[in-house]
Amino acid sequence: MEIDEAREVRTTCPYCGVGCGVLAKVAADGQVSVRGDPDHPANFGRLCSKGSALAETIDLDGRLLYPQVHGRRTGWDEALDLVASTFSRTIAEHGPDAVAFYVSGQLLTEDYYVANKLMKGFVGSANIDTNSRLCMASSVAGHRRAFGSDTVPGTYEDLELADLIVLVGSNLAWCHPVLYQRIAAAREKRPGMKVVLIDPRCTMTADIADMHLAIAPDGDVALFTGLLDWLGQHNALDRTYITAHTTGFGQALFAASKLDLAGVAAATGLDEDELARFYSLFAETAKTVTVYSQGVNQSSSGTDKVNAIINCHLATGRIGRPGAGPFSVTGQPNAMGGREVGGLANMLAAHMEIDNPAHRDRVERFWNAPAIAQRSGLKAVDMFEAVADGRIKALWIMATNPVDSMPDAGAVEAAIKACPFVVVSDVLESTDTVRHAHVRLPATAWGEKDGTVTNSERRISRQRAFLAAPGEARPDWWITAEVARRMGFAEAFAHETPAQIFAEHAALSGFENDGVRDFDIGAYGEIDAEAYERLTPFQWPTPSSSPEMETQAEHQPETVNSTERQPIRFFADGAFYTPDRKARFIPVQASAETRISPDFPLVLNTGRIRDHWHTMTRTGKSPRLSQHIAEPFVEIHPVDAQRHRIGDADIARVSSPRGEVLVRVLVTTRQRQGSLFAPMHWTDQFAARGRLDTLTASLTDPVSGQPALKYVAVRIEKFTARVFGFAVTRKRPATIAADYWAVARCRGGWRVEFALARDDVDWTAFATSLFGAVDAEVLAYHDRDAGQHRIAAFDGAQLVGALYVAPDPVAVSRGWAAQQLEEIHASQRQRFRIVAGRAGTEQPDAGATVCSCFNVGVNQITAAAAAGCITVDAIGVALKAGTNCGSCRSEIRAIIAASRVQAAE
Ligand SMILES: Nc1nc2c(c(=O)[nH]1)N[C@H]1C(S)=C(S)[C@@H](COP(=O)(O)OP(=O)(O)OC[C@H]3O[C@@H](n4cnc5c(=O)[nH]c(N)nc54)[C@H](O)[C@@H]3O)O[C@H]1N2
Ligand SMILES: Nc1nc2c(c(=O)[nH]1)N[C@H]1C(S)=C(S)[C@@H](COP(=O)(O)OP(=O)(O)OC[C@H]3O[C@@H](n4cnc5c(=O)[nH]c(N)nc54)[C@H](O)[C@@H]3O)O[C@H]1N2
Ligand code: SF4
Numbered sequence: 001m002e003i004d005e006a007r008e009v010r011t012t013c014p015y016c017g018v019g020c021g022v023l024a025k026v027a028a029d030g031q032v033s034v035r036g037d038p039d040h041p042a043n044f045g046r047l048c049s050k051g052s053a054l055a056e057t058i059d060l061d062g063r064l065l066y067p068q069v070h071g072r073r074t075g076w077d078e079a080l081d082l083v084a085s086t087f088s089r090t091i092a093e094h095g096p097d098a099v100a101f102y103v104s105g106q107l108l109t110e111d112y113y114v115a116n117k118l119m120k121g122f123v124g125s126a127n128i129d130t131n132s133r134l135c136m137a138s139s140v141a142g143h144r145r146a147f148g149s150d151t152v153p154g155t156y157e158d159l160e161l162a163d164l165i166v167l168v169g170s171n172l173a174w175c176h177p178v179l180y181q182r183i184a185a186a187r188e189k190r191p192g193m194k195v196v197l198i199d200p201r202c203t204m205t206a207d208i209a210d211m212h213l214a215i216a217p218d219g220d221v222a223l224f225t226g227l228l229d230w231l232g233q234h235n236a237l238d239r240t241y242i243t244a245h246t247t248g249f250g251q252a253l254f255a256a257s258k259l260d261l262a263g264v265a266a267a268t269g270l271d272e273d274e275l276a277r278f279y280s281l282f283a284e285t286a287k288t289v290t291v292y293s294q295g296v297n298q299s300s301s302g303t304d305k306v307n308a309i310i311n312c313h314l315a316t317g318r319i320g321r322p323g324a325g326p327f328s329v330t331g332q333p334n335a336m337g338g339r340e341v342g343g344l345a346n347m348l349a350a351h352m353e354i355d356n357p358a359h360r361d362r363v364e365r366f367w368n369a370p371a372i373a374q375r376s377g378l379k380a381v382d383m384f385e386a387v388a389d390g391r392i393k394a395l396w397i398m399a400t401n402p403v404d405s406m407p408d409a410g411a412v413e414a415a416i417k418a419c420p421f422v423v424v425s426d427v428l429e430s431t432d433t434v435r436h437a438h439v440r441l442p443a444t445a446w447g448e449k450d451g452t453v454t455n456s457e458r459r460i461s462r463q464r465a466f467l468a469a470p471g472e473a474r475p476d477w478w479i480t481a482e483v484a485r486r487m488g489f490a491e492a493f494a495h496e497t498p499a500q501i502f503a504e505h506a507a508l509s510g511f512e513n514d515g516v517r518d519f520d521i522g523a524y525g526e527i528d529a530e531a532y533e534r535l536t537p538f539q540w541p542t543p544s545s546s547p548e549m550e551t552q553a554e555h556q557p558e559t560v561n562s563t564e565r566q567p568i569r570f571f572a573d574g575a576f577y578t579p580d581r582k583a584r585f586i587p588v589q590a591s592a593e594t595r596i597s598p599d600f601p602l603v604l605n606t607g608r609i610r611d612h613w614h615t616m617t618r619t620g621k622s623p624r625l626s627q628h629i630a631e632p633f634v635e636i637h638p639v640d641a642q643r644h645r646i647g648d649a650d651i652a653r654v655s656s657p658r659g660e661v662l663v664r665v666l667v668t669t670r671q672r673q674g675s676l677f678a679p680m681h682w683t684d685q686f687a688a689r690g691r692l693d694t695l696t697a698s699l700t701d702p703v704s705g706q707p708a709l710k711y712v713a714v715r716i717e718k719f720t721a722r723v724f725g726f727a728v729t730r731k732r733p734a735t736i737a738a739d740y741w742a743v744a745r746c747r748g749g750w751r752v753e754f755a756l757a758r759d760d761v762d763w764t765a766f767a768t769s770l771f772g773a774v775d776a777e778v779l780a781y782h783d784r785d786a787g788q789h790r791i792a793a794f795d796g797a798q799l800v801g802a803l804y805v806a807p808d809p810v811a812v813s814r815g816w817a818a819q820q821l822e823e824i825h826a827s828q829r830q831r832f833r834i835v836a837g838r839a840g841t842e843q844p845d846a847g848a849t850v851c852s853c854f855n856v857g858v859n860q861i862t863a864a865a866a867a868g869c870i871t872v873d874a875i876g877v878a879l880k881a882g883t884n885c886g887s888c889r890s891e892i893r894a895i896i897a898a899s900r901v902q903a904a905e
């Protein structure tokens with residue numbers, strides 16, 4: 001492919017479901033830079049910390065560049081032939097259900113379409129499921145139960161038009177930062193706008209909230225049935241809408257009335273006054289949007305939570321109207337595209353249903369498929385169980401890392417290890433999953449691949465390549481189509497470009513549709529390569545009767561202002577996709593189930609942090625993003641910490657019946673009593689024992705099959721460390737002989753944290769192995785009685801590594817030490833300063849990174865606040881912090897508040 005180096009390429013961010021437009025530029029020297037696309041209707045030029053750091057994550061370090069069979073480099077032909085023949089033979093010997101694909105919401109729509117077509121239409125099994133099962137399945141199931149289709153009714157603009165935004169189980173400030181910023185900006189213009197946050201934790205999102213309800217884990221069904229009951233009792237229903245467009249209201253209200261306000265208070269852990277305030281605010285505010293994500297979806301009652309929320313919106317007619325509606329925000333960049341192509345094991349394609357014979361027949365005819373799957377396949381958790389017990393004998397994993405991200409990850413890893421044939425398509429040579437693959441297939445990464453993604457508001461945007469594919473990496477759609485051809489399906493998989501695949505996908509969505517299915521982009525059914533190249537972001541539906549194609553053909557992307565088009569909403573006037581075109585109220589009731597026990601008395605809640613993405617395969621490469629939080633951690637309330645005799649910065653062992661992790665302790669009142677929180681990101685590549693999903697259980701929601709990843713019964717105890725250590729080193733350490741360790745990228749090399757249960761260590765040998773240095777000049781300080789050791793190694797004036805060991809958590813400034821890797825240490829005095837572990841007076845310690853764009857630390861912000869900068873904007877003027885992506889603005893506000901409280905004391 002030709003790449004014009006002087007041009008900015010319009011593409012889309014590969015992280016979250018906000019789907020921000022990105023302009024990427026490759027300079028003459030090969031340097032890549034990115035900025036937000038001012039014309040993209042998702043972000044209008046904004047990017048968050050992850051989006052702004054994209055250029056730091058696209059180096060070739062660790063990339064899988066050639067196909068490998070049993071760890072040996074091969075050509076594509078050999079690898080593809082082996083995959084095709086092994087799958088074909090397994091199907092011939094054991095039937096189509098003996099093979100499976102486990103795919104990802106990070107595939108592009110074109111990749112996803114081909115994989116789904118191969119499995120469901122040509123292999124004849126529906127054993128294809130996706131990591132979206134862990135992410136969106138409860139929302140899909142809830143939508144289908146209520147609307148008859150998996151439709152997201154609203155658009156992002158509704159968040160700006162609403163008078164009340166209810167955020168349920170969503171840490172928008174960190175996980176959908178650009179949407180968060182859009183809300184913050186709207187609120188500044190209209191201070192009357194209210195935000196309510198419903199989350200057991202007081203997250204950074206609480207910064208924007210007028211009310212934070214610290215709900216008990218899984219109290220959401222009780223909260224929203226309580227709301228429905230309240231709406232009924234306080235005459236706040238839209239009877240006209242209920243009568244004209246819905247069924248089942250009476251049963252739903254009756255089910256909701258079983259719990260009175262006192263019962264709701266008991267089930268949610270909230271007091272009756274708080275409940276009444278929230279309920280009346282909801283009752284009186286017509287323009288209300290309820291935004292929800294994993295605190296709702298990832299639960300054993302996830303689908304019921306979704307329907308409890310939707311019931312309240314149907315009962316008030318607040319759906320599909322400007323500024324009103326239930327809004328499930330998606331996590332991955334193409335979670336929605338995956339749903340459109342039918343990547344879930346219980347869906348077909350183009351929002352058609354596998355259990356519906358008419359749908360099967362239609363898709364079979366369209367594909368000219370020999371063997372369309374007759375029933376749903378195995379959902380993710382069941383799929384890996386089938387791998388474990390030998391029912392599945394050949395497994396192909398694409399663009400996901402289940403050894404780290406599936407619940408009960410230890411069992412999933414064992415299943416993969418025992419599987420006779422495992423293929424992994426990935427961009428990295430070594431992840432916790434890739435390491436077990438018999439065949440490794442190198443996929444092109446973001447920036448190298450072309451296709452489309454759909455964001456949370458049903459907007460389809462192009463991802464475009466601006467870099468040449470490295471080594472022999474190939475697009476995922478190409479890899480799958482090649483295997484399909486070699487399995488004997490050449491005709492159906494003759495696609496040569498993503499444009500052809502997109503056109504086929506679009507044509508299927510419009511095929512025999514006539515308005516009976518929500519997903520219809522038939523207008524693009526005959527899109528050609530040129531129009532595909534120019535495609536500007538558009539929101540579906542766009543049936544073939546719509547004028548969309550002409551608009552696309554007439555204008556260059558630069559001149560089409562997509563924002564001038566009216567946003568598309570569903571269901572303001574009913575017309576649901578059920579047989580009677582009415583929405584269904586679903587009667588739901590809170591269950592009183594509890595899963596904690598005397599042995600495992602705490603609820604572990606899991607989730608995300610601001611600057612890391614999932615299993616850190618990309619964000620872990622960025623020094624900027626790795627500085628915000630550099631270790632796996634667990635948050636615990638001070639009362640629980642005291643009860644379990646654990647102090648701040650200790651190492652703790654958190655265990656469940658399935659496994660255990662070692663993580664750093666963070667004591668904080670932001671956490672509810674009785675609950676812990678830990679992030680999902682750390683893997684065996686970055687920590688000794690940080691794989692959080694070795695703790696989680698395979699318990700799933702009975703309707704959606706989505707695992708309950710936010711509620712795991714655990715216990716916590718102090719890991720008795722006799723020594724704690726911290727090091728910086730130029731080279732990544734090959735091994736770290738410590739019970740606990742974590743590594744993080746910094747600009748000059750790596751930061752290492754560690755702890756050991758024993759202290760009889762030869763620290764000089766330890767340092768040498770850590771730094772990987774042979775001929776270095778070593779300066780050392782040992783105080784054996786005090787258990788203090790400091791060792792620094794130099795190559796001339798350059799620091800090779802510095803090690804600090806103490807009997808308590810090491811107090812040396814991390815930021816300062818990491819910076820020393822980049823500086824010149826010409827004099828002996830400068831070199832001794834490193835051994836002393838102290839910044840000179842000319843270099844005050846910046847403290848832990850808060851603003852990753854401008855590398856501003858907490859101490860700098862505290863000092864500026866003390867000097868009179870008491871607003872976030874004032875801090876921005878003084879230090880630039882918070883003025884680029886804005887992702888840290890809530891943290892800055894919290895630091896200002898904390899330092900003012902301190903000053904007042
Ligand atoms: N920085 C960053 N951003 C991301 C991602 C990332 O890895 N890093 N991943 C993307 C993906 S794939 C996803 S799915 C989204 C997820 O985005 P979010 O859903 O916002 O993120 P989580 O941190 O998983 O969980 C959200 C909140 O649910 C709360 N919660 C837990 N249990 C309950 C409960 O019972 N009830 C309620 N009401 N709340 C509860 C948690 O305390 C947590 O704050 O983020 C996307 N964006
Ligand atoms: N405890 C706990 N567990 C969770 C969650 C939680 O909240 N708590 N959240 C769940 C959710 S919502 C999600 S979405 C999952 C995410 O979990 P995963 O999907 O496992 O996480 P990623 O790290 O995004 O994995 C993506 C993989 O694809 C590779 N990759 C990147 N680009 C490409 C490409 O273009 N082609 C190919 N073939 N490969 C590529 C990357 O190198 C990486 O190995 O985790 C789930 N697990
Ligand atoms: S909010 Fe951030 S991570 Fe999400 S799409 Fe936009 S820039 Fe990317």
Ligand SMILES: [Mo]
Pocket residue numbers: 134135136331332
């Ligand atoms: Mo997700």
